Amino acid sequence: MVNSYKAAADIEVLTSSFPMPGYGLVPINAFVIKGSEPVLIDTGAAAMSKAFLPALRSVIDPAELRWLWLTHTDFDHMGCLHQLLAENPRLQVITTFLGVGIMSLLDPLPLDRVYLLNPGERLTVGDRTLTAVRPPVFDNPSTTGFHDDKTGAFFSSDCFGALLQTVPENAADISDSDLRDGEVFWASLDSPWLPKVDRAAFARELDSIRRMAPTMILSSHLPPAPGNMAERMLASLAAAPGAQPFVGPNQAALEQMLQAMTAVPRLEG
Ligand SMILES: [Fe+2]
Protein backbone atom coordinates (compact mmCIF):
# COMPACT_ATOMS: atom_id res chain seq x y z
CA MET A 1 0.00 0.00 0.00
CA VAL A 2 1.45 3.38 -1.04
CA ASN A 3 -0.38 6.53 0.12
CA SER A 4 0.05 10.12 -0.95
CA TYR A 5 -0.37 13.46 0.77
CA LYS A 6 0.96 17.02 0.52
CA ALA A 7 3.98 18.19 2.52
CA ALA A 8 3.78 21.70 1.01
CA ALA A 9 1.84 23.43 -1.79
CA ASP A 10 4.18 21.99 -4.44
CA ILE A 11 5.60 18.91 -2.67
CA GLU A 12 3.78 15.58 -2.58
CA VAL A 13 4.77 12.61 -0.42
CA LEU A 14 4.37 9.00 -1.60
CA THR A 15 4.71 6.76 1.42
CA SER A 16 4.43 3.21 2.66
CA SER A 17 5.32 1.64 6.01
CA PHE A 18 7.64 -1.32 6.13
CA PRO A 19 7.28 -3.48 9.26
CA MET A 20 10.41 -4.56 11.07
CA PRO A 21 9.07 -7.39 13.26
CA GLY A 22 9.60 -6.73 16.96
CA TYR A 23 10.86 -3.19 16.40
CA GLY A 24 8.26 -1.06 14.61
CA LEU A 25 7.61 0.54 11.24
CA VAL A 26 10.04 2.13 8.81
CA PRO A 27 8.33 4.78 6.68
CA ILE A 28 9.56 4.66 3.07
CA ASN A 29 9.02 7.97 1.31
CA ALA A 30 9.43 9.24 -2.22
CA PHE A 31 8.54 12.84 -3.10
CA VAL A 32 7.32 14.82 -6.09
CA ILE A 33 8.25 18.49 -6.53
CA LYS A 34 5.61 19.98 -8.81
CA GLY A 35 7.73 22.80 -10.24
CA SER A 36 7.95 23.99 -13.84
CA GLU A 37 10.28 21.00 -14.39
CA PRO A 38 8.76 18.39 -12.05
CA VAL A 39 11.20 16.28 -10.01
CA LEU A 40 10.53 12.83 -8.55
CA ILE A 41 12.77 12.02 -5.60
CA ASP A 42 13.34 8.23 -5.44
CA THR A 43 10.92 5.60 -6.70
CA GLY A 44 9.75 3.51 -3.75
CA ALA A 45 10.77 0.04 -2.63
CA ALA A 46 11.30 -2.77 -5.11
CA ALA A 47 8.85 -4.97 -3.16
CA MET A 48 6.12 -2.32 -3.46
CA SER A 49 6.64 -1.34 -7.10
CA LYS A 50 3.14 -2.47 -8.17
CA ALA A 51 1.52 -0.09 -5.69
CA PHE A 52 3.93 2.78 -6.30
CA LEU A 53 2.98 3.68 -9.87
CA PRO A 54 -0.79 4.09 -9.23
CA ALA A 55 0.05 6.30 -6.22
CA LEU A 56 2.43 8.36 -8.35
CA ARG A 57 -0.22 8.68 -11.10
CA SER A 58 -2.69 9.96 -8.50
CA VAL A 59 -0.47 13.02 -7.89
CA ILE A 60 1.11 13.62 -11.31
CA ASP A 61 1.12 12.20 -14.83
CA PRO A 62 4.56 10.46 -14.93
CA ALA A 63 4.94 11.76 -18.51
CA GLU A 64 5.22 15.29 -17.02
CA LEU A 65 8.25 14.38 -14.89
CA ARG A 66 11.47 15.92 -16.16
CA TRP A 67 13.93 14.78 -13.45
CA LEU A 68 14.35 11.80 -11.16
CA TRP A 69 16.63 12.51 -8.22
CA LEU A 70 17.97 9.13 -7.06
CA THR A 71 19.25 9.79 -3.53
CA HIS A 72 21.04 6.43 -3.59
CA THR A 73 20.84 2.97 -5.07
CA ASP A 74 19.30 0.98 -2.19
CA PHE A 75 16.31 -1.29 -2.90
CA ASP A 76 13.92 0.95 -0.97
CA HIS A 77 14.69 3.88 -3.31
CA MET A 78 14.79 2.51 -6.84
CA GLY A 79 11.80 0.17 -7.12
CA CYS A 80 10.23 1.77 -10.23
CA LEU A 81 13.31 3.44 -11.68
CA HIS A 82 13.57 1.49 -14.92
CA GLN A 83 9.84 1.34 -15.48
CA LEU A 84 9.65 5.13 -15.29
CA LEU A 85 12.65 5.56 -17.61
CA ALA A 86 11.00 3.28 -20.17
CA GLU A 87 7.68 5.13 -19.90
CA ASN A 88 9.08 8.66 -20.12
CA PRO A 89 11.90 9.23 -22.65
CA ARG A 90 12.49 12.80 -21.35
CA LEU A 91 13.17 11.70 -17.78
CA GLN A 92 16.76 12.31 -16.67
CA VAL A 93 18.23 10.61 -13.56
CA ILE A 94 20.26 12.85 -11.25
CA THR A 95 22.83 10.67 -9.51
CA THR A 96 26.58 10.30 -8.97
CA PHE A 97 29.35 8.37 -10.71
CA LEU A 98 29.06 5.73 -7.96
CA GLY A 99 25.28 5.61 -8.43
CA VAL A 100 25.80 4.75 -12.09
CA GLY A 101 28.49 2.22 -11.16
CA ILE A 102 26.36 0.42 -8.58
CA MET A 103 23.34 0.35 -10.92
CA SER A 104 25.50 -1.21 -13.63
CA LEU A 105 25.83 -4.32 -11.42
CA LEU A 106 22.06 -4.88 -11.56
CA ASP A 107 20.38 -3.04 -14.41
CA PRO A 108 22.58 -0.37 -16.03
CA LEU A 109 21.37 3.20 -16.39
CA PRO A 110 21.68 4.41 -20.00
CA LEU A 111 24.43 7.06 -19.86
CA ASP A 112 22.45 9.50 -22.00
CA ARG A 113 19.71 9.43 -19.33
CA VAL A 114 21.89 10.39 -16.35
CA TYR A 115 22.99 13.76 -14.98
CA LEU A 116 25.99 13.48 -12.64
CA LEU A 117 25.91 15.89 -9.72
CA ASN A 118 28.39 15.80 -6.83
CA PRO A 119 27.80 17.15 -3.30
CA GLY A 120 28.23 20.94 -3.40
CA GLU A 121 27.21 21.23 -7.06
CA ARG A 122 23.98 22.90 -8.18
CA LEU A 123 21.43 22.23 -10.86
CA THR A 124 18.69 24.61 -11.96
CA VAL A 125 15.50 22.73 -12.76
CA GLY A 126 13.04 25.28 -14.15
CA ASP A 127 11.84 27.54 -11.35
CA ARG A 128 14.33 26.41 -8.67
CA THR A 129 17.95 25.52 -8.02
CA LEU A 130 18.85 22.31 -6.21
CA THR A 131 22.16 22.08 -4.33
CA ALA A 132 23.46 18.56 -3.80
CA VAL A 133 24.33 17.80 -0.16
CA ARG A 134 25.98 14.75 1.39
CA PRO A 135 23.94 14.25 4.58
CA PRO A 136 25.81 13.69 7.88
CA VAL A 137 24.55 10.08 8.08
CA PHE A 138 24.18 7.67 5.16
CA ASP A 139 24.35 3.96 4.35
CA ASN A 140 25.49 3.96 0.72
CA PRO A 141 28.44 5.77 -0.91
CA SER A 142 26.27 7.13 -3.75
CA THR A 143 24.07 9.05 -1.28
CA THR A 144 23.23 12.63 -2.21
CA GLY A 145 20.44 14.69 -0.70
CA PHE A 146 19.71 18.27 -1.69
CA HIS A 147 18.50 21.70 -0.66
CA ASP A 148 15.73 23.29 -2.74
CA ASP A 149 16.19 27.07 -2.83
CA LYS A 150 12.53 27.73 -3.69
CA THR A 151 10.92 26.03 -0.68
CA GLY A 152 14.00 25.94 1.57
CA ALA A 153 13.37 22.22 2.11
CA PHE A 154 16.22 19.77 2.73
CA PHE A 155 15.71 16.34 1.15
CA SER A 156 17.94 14.28 3.44
CA SER A 157 17.74 10.74 2.01
CA ASP A 158 18.10 8.13 4.83
CA CYS A 159 19.40 10.73 7.31
CA PHE A 160 16.89 11.64 10.08
CA GLY A 161 14.94 8.40 9.56
CA ALA A 162 13.21 6.78 12.56
CA LEU A 163 11.64 3.48 13.59
CA LEU A 164 8.09 4.32 14.70
CA GLN A 165 5.09 2.52 16.18
CA THR A 166 2.64 4.59 14.13
CA VAL A 167 3.42 6.84 11.16
CA PRO A 168 1.60 10.21 11.12
CA GLU A 169 1.71 12.64 8.17
CA ASN A 170 3.72 15.20 10.13
CA ALA A 171 6.73 14.47 12.32
CA ALA A 172 5.47 17.18 14.71
CA ASP A 173 2.77 14.68 15.76
CA ILE A 174 5.37 12.24 17.13
CA SER A 175 6.17 12.64 20.84
CA ASP A 176 9.64 13.96 21.69
CA SER A 177 10.69 10.68 23.30
CA ASP A 178 9.36 8.47 20.47
CA LEU A 179 11.10 10.68 17.90
CA ARG A 180 14.39 10.68 19.76
CA ASP A 181 14.38 6.91 20.46
CA GLY A 182 13.20 6.10 16.93
CA GLU A 183 15.79 8.33 15.31
CA VAL A 184 18.70 7.08 17.45
CA PHE A 185 17.67 3.46 16.84
CA TRP A 186 17.40 3.96 13.07
CA ALA A 187 20.76 5.77 12.90
CA SER A 188 22.42 2.95 14.90
CA LEU A 189 21.10 0.21 12.66
CA ASP A 190 21.35 1.99 9.29
CA SER A 191 24.76 3.55 9.93
CA PRO A 192 26.58 1.08 12.22
CA TRP A 193 29.83 2.99 11.70
CA LEU A 194 28.57 5.88 13.87
CA PRO A 195 30.31 4.73 17.12
CA LYS A 196 33.64 5.00 15.26
CA VAL A 197 33.30 8.65 14.26
CA ASP A 198 35.31 11.52 15.67
CA ARG A 199 32.59 13.28 17.69
CA ALA A 200 33.97 16.77 16.99
CA ALA A 201 34.10 16.11 13.24
CA PHE A 202 30.55 14.71 13.38
CA ALA A 203 29.36 17.80 15.28
CA ARG A 204 30.76 19.96 12.46
CA GLU A 205 28.76 17.90 9.95
CA LEU A 206 25.60 18.47 12.00
CA ASP A 207 26.42 22.19 12.18
CA SER A 208 26.40 22.40 8.40
CA ILE A 209 22.72 21.37 8.46
CA ARG A 210 22.08 23.91 11.24
CA ARG A 211 23.60 26.65 9.04
CA MET A 212 21.43 25.55 6.12
CA ALA A 213 18.39 26.32 8.35
CA PRO A 214 15.96 24.22 6.28
CA THR A 215 12.29 25.22 6.35
CA MET A 216 11.44 21.52 6.24
CA ILE A 217 13.35 18.25 6.54
CA LEU A 218 12.10 15.60 4.12
CA SER A 219 13.72 12.30 5.07
CA SER A 220 13.12 9.08 3.17
CA HIS A 221 12.28 7.40 6.48
CA LEU A 222 10.41 9.95 8.61
CA PRO A 223 7.21 11.93 8.01
CA PRO A 224 7.92 15.50 6.80
CA ALA A 225 9.32 17.61 9.64
CA PRO A 226 8.93 21.42 9.89
CA GLY A 227 12.19 23.36 10.15
CA ASN A 228 11.60 24.24 13.80
CA MET A 229 12.17 20.55 14.64
CA ALA A 230 15.70 20.60 13.19
CA GLU A 231 17.42 21.32 16.52
CA ARG A 232 15.72 18.35 18.23
CA MET A 233 16.46 16.07 15.30
CA LEU A 234 20.11 17.15 15.20
CA ALA A 235 20.40 16.53 18.96
CA SER A 236 19.14 12.96 18.46
CA LEU A 237 21.71 12.38 15.73
CA ALA A 238 24.44 13.82 17.95
CA ALA A 239 23.51 11.19 20.57
CA ALA A 240 23.52 8.28 18.09
CA PRO A 241 27.30 7.54 18.15
CA GLY A 242 27.03 6.82 21.92
CA ALA A 243 23.93 4.62 21.64
CA GLN A 244 23.85 0.86 22.15
CA PRO A 245 24.89 -0.64 18.78
CA PHE A 246 22.13 -2.59 17.07
CA VAL A 247 22.63 -6.36 17.13
CA GLY A 248 20.06 -8.38 15.20
CA PRO A 249 18.60 -11.72 16.33
CA ASN A 250 21.12 -14.57 15.87
CA GLN A 251 20.56 -18.12 14.60
CA ALA A 252 19.41 -19.44 18.01
CA ALA A 253 16.80 -16.66 18.18
CA LEU A 254 15.68 -17.38 14.62
CA GLU A 255 15.24 -21.08 15.42
CA GLN A 256 13.21 -20.16 18.51
CA MET A 257 10.97 -17.90 16.40
CA LEU A 258 10.50 -20.61 13.75
CA GLN A 259 9.65 -23.15 16.44
CA ALA A 260 7.07 -20.81 17.97
CA MET A 261 5.52 -20.27 14.54
CA THR A 262 5.25 -23.99 13.78
CA ALA A 263 4.32 -25.23 17.28
CA VAL A 264 0.98 -27.13 17.36
CA PRO A 265 -1.14 -25.86 20.26
CA ARG A 266 -1.97 -28.64 22.75
CA LEU A 267 -5.65 -29.06 23.50
CA GLU A 268 -6.35 -29.10 27.24
CA GLY A 269 -8.70 -31.81 28.21
FE1 LIG B 1 19.75 3.43 2.31
Ligand SMILES: [Fe+2]
Ligand atom coordinates in the same frame (compact mmCIF):
# COMPACT_ATOMS: atom_id res chain seq x y z
FE1 LIG C 1 16.51 4.10 2.65
